[in-house]
Amino acid sequence: MITIIFYILATVTLGTAILTVLSKHPVHSAVYMIVCFFSIAGHFLMLNALFLSVVHIIVYTGAVMILLLFTLMLMNLNEDHAPKKKVASRIAAVISTCLTAFVLLAVLLKSNTVIDTYRAENIDFASVKVIGQVLLNEYLVPFEFASILLIASMVGAVLVSKREKKA
Template sequence: MITIIFYILAAITLGTGLLTVLSKNPIHSAVYMIICFFSISGHYLMLNALFLAVINIVVYAGAIIVLLLFTLMLMNLSEQHEPKKKVASRIAATVSACLMGLVLLAAMLKSTPVIESYKAEGADFQSVSVIGQVLLEEYLVPFEFAAILLLAAMIGAVLISKKEKNA
């Protein structure tokens, strides 16, 4: 039964991922991306990673997609305003995508697992308290750097969007 659910979720994830990239309408692409994020959360649930599943739904399917949809609606994209792509740029994009796929395939084939055997320590690594403890003890400096970076980006966005008064 679990295998059937996995294959269904995998088909939904791959199908909506392809539809996200191949769809001509950006709003449809965003909807396909939301469905893809929910199916990835289903994979997290199958792995018993409840915290990751909830964070994926809240952060990606919630906040980022809302931001993306607002941006798409504000930009008012239509095919009339978009210039036609040259053949050389299409060929370059295809070649670079194929090279990137080749690099990813080579990396997957050459990778080996770091941990060969697992030890049972008795700690529940899925709990929020353990995740918070690790985040604020072992990774405190990168966590603070990320907070400062997000604060600087927010201040920059406010300053850019602020209209200057013509005197």
């Protein structure tokens, strides 16, 4: 039964991720991304990571997607205003995507799991205490970089949506 649920969630995740990228209408793309985020939260639930699932729904599906939808609505994106992409930019996008996939695959193959050490010490690796210790001890710098990135994106969204006064 759990295998069937995993395959359903994986199909929904991959399908909506592809639709997010291929959709021409930005609002439809945002809705597909919301569904993709919910299905990823379902994967976290299957891994018995309840805290990560709830945080994923609150942060990504709630805050980031609302910010994205407000930005899309403020910018009033239409297909008429979008210029055609040049062949060189498409080739650069394909090359950067392939390089990113290569790096992710290398990280996946070279990574080792630390779950076995937590199981050997009989520690609940999905508890809030352990997640907080790991996040604020071992991953403090990336955690702070993520907060700076979110603040910069919010300032950027405000600056983009701000209209110039006509004198």
